[in-house]
Amino acid sequence: MRIGVLTGGGDAPGLNPAVAGIVENATLHGIEVLGLKRGWEALAIKDNENHVTRLGPEIIREYSRMGGSKLQCSRTNPVSPQSDRTGLVKKNIEKLGLDAVIAIGGEDTLGAGAILAERGIPVVGIPKTIDRDLAGTEYTLGYDTALNVICDSAERISHTAESHQTIFFLEVMGRHAGWLALRGGEAAFADTVLIPEYPFTLEKLVSVIRKKLEETKDMGFEHTYKIVVVAEGAHIKGEDAVRRDSILDEFGHYSLGGIGNYLKGLLEHEFHHTRYMALAYLQRGAPPSQKDRQVGRRFGHNAVEMVRRGEFGCMVTLQRSRLVKVPIQEIRKSPHLVDVDRYYDTDRLNVKIEETELSECS
Ligand code: F6P
Numbered sequence: 280m281r282i283g284v285l286t287g288g289g290d291a292p293g294l295n296p297a298v299a300g301i302v303e304n305a306t307l308h309g310i311e312v313l314g315l316k317r318g319w320e321a322l323a324i325k326d327n328e329n330h331v332t333r334l335g336p337e338i339i340r341e342y343s344r345m346g347g348s349k350l351q352c353s354r355t356n357p358v359s360p361q362s363d364r365t366g367l368v369k370k371n372i373e374k375l376g377l378d379a380v381i382a383i384g385g386e387d388t389l390g391a392g393a394i395l396a397e398r399g400i401p402v403v404g405i406p407k408t409i410d411r412d413l414a415g416t417e418y419t420l421g422y423d424t425a426l427n428v429i430c431d432s433a434e435r436i437s438h439t440a441e442s443h444q445t446i447f448f449l450e451v452m453g454r455h456a457g458w459l460a461l462r463g464g465e466a467a468f469a470d471t472v473l474i475p476e477y478p479f480t481l482e483k484l485v486s487v488i489r490k491k492l493e494e495t496k497d498m499g500f501e502h503t504y505k506i507v508v509v510a511e512g513a514h515i516k517g518e519d520a521v522r523r524d525s526i527l528d529e530f531g532h533y534s535l536g537g538i539g540n541y542l543k544g545l546l547e548h549e550f551h552h553t554r555y556m557a558l559a560y561l562q563r564g565a566p567p568s569q570k571d572r573q574v575g576r577r578f579g580h581n582a583v584e585m586v587r588r589g590e591f592g593c594m595v596t597l598q599r600s601r602l603v604k605v606p607i608q609e610i611r612k613s614p615h616l617v618d619v620d621r622y623y624d625t626d627r628l629n630v631k632i633e634e635t636e637l638s639e640c641s
Pocket of ligand 1: 290453
C-alpha cells in the first residue's frame, strides 16, 4: 500500500508532528508514504517530479518537533470552477501508484478534499488551522501553540505598555472566528477583546477603555496602561474587515490585517499614548506545543487506520476529548464561530469570565 500526504493552506504548528504520526503508523504496517509538496499543487500540475518525496521513519524525530510544514503549503484549489483539475489529480494519483491521499488542511484544503472524495478520489482528512474555526471538530492543529504565543506576547507587551502608560492594540489572527483573541485575551487578562462575531462601535470602545482607566485610578494606581486584543477579522459596525492587500487567493479570500493599526490611528488623539502591534506570523512560527505534538501524532495515526479500513471521504476529529471519524463534507458547513450570547460580554467588550463551561465543543 502507498499513501500520499499533503499539507495545504496556511502553515500551522502541528502539521509536521501529524506527518510524523502518519509515517510512524504506516511504517508499522509496511505502508509506503510519499510526501506531496505544496498542498494540492503536487497533484494538480503535470510535471510534479520535484513535488514528491519519499518519507521513511528517519524523518520522524525531526518532524515531531518542527513548526511550519516541511512539505510546504500552498493555497492551490484543484477544483476551482475557473480551472477544475480533477482529471489531472486522478492521473497523478495513478502515476504515483497512490492508494490514498491524506490531506491536512483547513476549510479550503479539506473543502477541496471533500469534493474530490465525492468524485471518487480516496481522501482522508486531518483538520488544522490556528483559528480553530472548522465545523465538525472541537480541535484543529496549531490553535494551542498560537494561543501560547499570544499569551506570552501580551505579557511582554505589558512591560513596555506599563512603562509608557500605553493603550496597546495587539492584533492577532482570526479571519472569521475570534477564538484566538477571546481565549488568548482571557489568559492574558486583556482589558478589552474585539472579535469578528461582534461588530463594535468606536464610541463604545472609547467608553469601555475610559471606564477601565477610571476604575484603575479609583483603585489608587497613578500610572496605568490597557491591552486591547483585537482579532484581524474584527471590525467596526457598518464597516468591512481591514484588508492587507487587494489580492484574492484561489479560494476567493482576501488577506486580512491592519485593524489594530486602524484603531490606533482613529484613537491616538483620545488617549495619552497609543501603540499597535500585529503578532501575525509569529503566531504560526513557534515550535508546536505539547498538545499540538500529541494531537498531531494521534491524528496522523488515526488517519492511517482510516486508510487501512478504507474509510475514505472522512476526517479524523476531536469531539469531547475523543478521536471521532466524521465525513469531510462537515467542513463545508458554517465555520465554528464564537457564540456571542454565551461567551462574550457585549457591555464590557470582553470575554464572559463567569461562563462556567470552558469547553466550546457544543
Ligand atoms: O487560516 C489561518 C490564518 O492564520 C488566518 O487567521 C489568516 O487570515 C490567514 O491564515 C493568513 O494566511 P496567509 O497570510 O498565509 O495567507
